[in-house]
Amino acid sequence: MDYKKLYSHVVSRAKASAIRELLKVTAMPEIISFAGGLPAPELFPTKDVADILQTIMKQTPQEALQYGTTEGQKSLKTQLIKMLQETEHITVEPENILMVSASQQALDMSARMFINAGDAILVARPTYLGALQAFQVAGADIIGVESDKDGMIPADVEKKLAALQTEGRPCKFIYVVPDFQNPTGTTISEERRVQILELAKKYGTFILEDSPYRQVRFEGKHLPTFYELDGGAGHVLTLFTFSKVFVPGFRLGFIVGPKDVIARFVILKQAMDLCTSPFLQLATAEYLRRGLLAQHIKEIIECYREKRDLMLETLKKYMPQGVTWTHPEGGLFLWLTLPKHLNSSELLTKAIANKVAFVAGVDFYPECNVFNDMRLNFSYSSKEQIVEGLKRLAQTIKENL
Amino acid sequence: MDYKKLYSHVVSRAKASAIRELLKVTAMPEIISFAGGLPAPELFPTKDVADILQTIMKQTPQEALQYGTTEGQKSLKTQLIKMLQETEHITVEPENILMVSASQQALDMSARMFINAGDAILVARPTYLGALQAFQVAGADIIGVESDKDGMIPADVEKKLAALQTEGRPCKFIYVVPDFQNPTGTTISEERRVQILELAKKYGTFILEDSPYRQVRFEGKHLPTFYELDGGAGHVLTLFTFSKVFVPGFRLGFIVGPKDVIARFVILKQAMDLCTSPFLQLATAEYLRRGLLAQHIKEIIECYREKRDLMLETLKKYMPQGVTWTHPEGGLFLWLTLPKHLNSSELLTKAIANKVAFVAGVDFYPECNVFNDMRLNFSYSSKEQIVEGLKRLAQTIKENL
Numbered sequence: 001m002d003y004k005k006l007y008s009h010v011v012s013r014a015k016a017s018a019i020r021e022l023l024k025v026t027a028m029p030e031i032i033s034f035a036g037g038l039p040a041p042e043l044f045p046t047k048d049v050a051d052i053l054q055t056i057m058k059q060t061p062q063e064a065l066q067y068g069t070t071e072g073q074k075s076l077k078t079q080l081i082k083m084l085q086e087t088e089h090i091t092v093e094p095e096n097i098l099m100v101s102a103s104q105q106a107l108d109m110s111a112r113m114f115i116n117a118g119d120a121i122l123v124a125r126p127t128y129l130g131a132l133q134a135f136q137v138a139g140a141d142i143i144g145v146e147s148d149k150d151g152m153i154p155a156d157v158e159k160k161l162a163a164l165q166t167e168g169r170p171c172k173f174i175y176v177v178p179d180f181q182n183p184t185g186t187t188i189s190e191e192r193r194v195q196i197l198e199l200a201k202k203y204g205t206f207i208l209e210d211s212p213y214r215q216v217r218f219e220g221k222h223l224p225t226f227y228e229l230d231g232g233a234g235h236v237l238t239l240f241t242f243s244k245v246f247v248p249g250f251r252l253g254f255i256v257g258p259k260d261v262i263a264r265f266v267i268l269k270q271a272m273d274l275c276t277s278p279f280l281q282l283a284t285a286e287y288l289r290r291g292l293l294a295q296h297i298k299e300i301i302e303c304y305r306e307k308r309d310l311m312l313e314t315l316k317k318y319m320p321q322g323v324t325w326t327h328p329e330g331g332l333f334l335w336l337t338l339p340k341h342l343n344s345s346e347l348l349t350k351a352i353a354n355k356v357a358f359v360a361g362v363d364f365y366p367e368c369n370v371f372n373d374m375r376l377n378f379s380y381s382s383k384e385q386i387v388e389g390l391k392r393l394a395q396t397i398k399e400n401l
Numbered sequence: 402m403d404y405k406k407l408y409s410h411v412v413s414r415a416k417a418s419a420i421r422e423l424l425k426v427t428a429m430p431e432i433i434s435f436a437g438g439l440p441a442p443e444l445f446p447t448k449d450v451a452d453i454l455q456t457i458m459k460q461t462p463q464e465a466l467q468y469g470t471t472e473g474q475k476s477l478k479t480q481l482i483k484m485l486q487e488t489e490h491i492t493v494e495p496e497n498i499l500m501v502s503a504s505q506q507a508l509d510m511s512a513r514m515f516i517n518a519g520d521a522i523l524v525a526r527p528t529y530l531g532a533l534q535a536f537q538v539a540g541a542d543i544i545g546v547e548s549d550k551d552g553m554i555p556a557d558v559e560k561k562l563a564a565l566q567t568e569g570r571p572c573k574f575i576y577v578v579p580d581f582q583n584p585t586g587t588t589i590s591e592e593r594r595v596q597i598l599e600l601a602k603k604y605g606t607f608i609l610e611d612s613p614y615r616q617v618r619f620e621g622k623h624l625p626t627f628y629e630l631d632g633g634a635g636h637v638l639t640l641f642t643f644s645k646v647f648v649p650g651f652r653l654g655f656i657v658g659p660k661d662v663i664a665r666f667v668i669l670k671q672a673m674d675l676c677t678s679p680f681l682q683l684a685t686a687e688y689l690r691r692g693l694l695a696q697h698i699k700e701i702i703e704c705y706r707e708k709r710d711l712m713l714e715t716l717k718k719y720m721p722q723g724v725t726w727t728h729p730e731g732g733l734f735l736w737l738t739l740p741k742h743l744n745s746s747e748l749l750t751k752a753i754a755n756k757v758a759f760v761a762g763v764d765f766y767p768e769c770n771v772f773n774d775m776r777l778n779f780s781y782s783s784k785e786q787i788v789e790g791l792k793r794l795a796q797t798i799k800e801n802l
Contacts, residue, residue: 001659003662006571006607007514007665008520008539008573009517010513014669017668039467041463041466044467050458050462053455054454057447057454058451062447065442065447065649065650101674102674102675104674108674112409130672134673173407204406233402243468247680248466249469250680251675264412271538273652274505274652277650279648279651280680
């Protein structure tokens, strides 16, 4: 049976991720991989989780195991409202929040809610690959905005928005990862956040703010979210996830936005999967209720900071002249740039032969037109692996200079 | 900020479910509701689940709490392959299976994979509302096929397929709920299954088989799935879920189909939510590994059979002449038909005033053009509620004859 003639346009737009294919190769135990984006599993709060699960099964088993509401469990929203108020100075009500199956689902839903095939959106060059995939599936015309060590450059945002206006095309949204962006590790400065938000207002579009790493800040000033800067005036939808600060295996995140937009998201989500697991929502609510998250985030920060420091030191020690890298103030990744004549995708084959892996940067550019970057993850590998892996990587680069 | 000009076509296609709105009203404790579709929570195997969760947290906490593969956890697939072999005479390999967040996600994914706006599909009249919603979001031209007490009528399937062929339009798939269908409780006879499958082959389309209730059979012969009848030749995609036979709160289901189609689904799912919770997959795998499912299903069958019997008896006792209903051999629902001149949506307002609720049948018809049916759920209410609720319903009908 040939399904090809029955497939929709979505199938031709959904491309197998090169990274995903790569991860299979790099899963071999002899390879030191900086390719993935996994949290350090040794930090998972397994004892607390085990205890919480028992509490849920004792106290509210029937609620936990039954269907939940599409909007999300009330007890979790109560905790989130408290958390947003205390840590983000964001004041919201339950109707401003939709629980989702982690932020990838929020990205897919955002794409479906706003993008018709051919519609324009703005993203940073480079940006998170998973977001690009979700936007591509919807058929978006993804317009890259130049960025530097302070993130997206407002002048280029305005240039692109003005060009669209001249063409009579709306920009459906501006996608940003303001803090310790995946893949570069860079943070959008406060000044730029204000400027980009003003541009969104001026050109009648909104900010889609993706904040998975935000709470994992090692140093520097905690900057306000776009949502806070907007004062809840409705120009920002913000996506949070528990994947990086609690556990990814629970697949739990949430969208914060204007009530009328959230109500639309609820209707879409009902058709998509009815609801996100109430069991995992109640477990996460209990984790928050016990006040365990703040201490756990401290442990994550301490561990990842040490790993980042070690990675920065080791890079400095071994990398040849002409190689540069970012200095992220938080998160899980840094971004390494090779001399222009080197192609990181070609280098990767040689690196794997030398038993070290990374992600080539090209796929993070919507236009796939920059070839000499790579993303390095520092959260997953052990310290020994970081040193040994970077030695191998430096050696590989030197051999190919 | 006005989002209306930024929304995609999806937003206008995604309609708030009348049922969902209704469920809020009928959640009031004084109302006896036959409206929902919830499993009986008192049957949830809470003790076993609590025990299994502890085992998972002892044995494989890091795998459970980390990101999983998009395809699904190997240990669960191993159990599913065994289960499919033993209970369904279906032989598959891991690459024939994709784990999803329950069957609503599978329906949404199927819609996205196959339907471009305006594409035709066939469904039974009436059919599952959640499927209609998923297909509507994709912009499907949903063509209703007449059905009777033996399910979809093959002659009408052929008539509709032939008409599409004449128009030069493909039928993207034929959606069926073969066993104890939601909403009618009817089962497609084996003869018709064979005929409908042959028609799919003849007209170059496939069967999308949705089997959430299949294992909950009270009586009669266990019929082969379309998948089994096809002998794995690739003309059938089958959707299973644990929502009705284990717990809905885990949001876990799976798609079985040809490897090349499953591989496409995997790519789409990666863009949609990366993976379904590995934690809940491992817990379910352990439940299956311990061999607990078969006994649990027996308990569900026994309980729901008694409730169905009671509902049938009580209907017979109290319903006025001219009211008819189906006699489902399994599942959670039966379908009641009023005399033609009565409108069940109008009756519902009066029923709620009399403190009993049901779902009006009109929304289960893709054309929304039949007004005198209602769906009654017998799994959720207690026996006392069934008797008292049906008395109230019969009284309401009599008052409006």
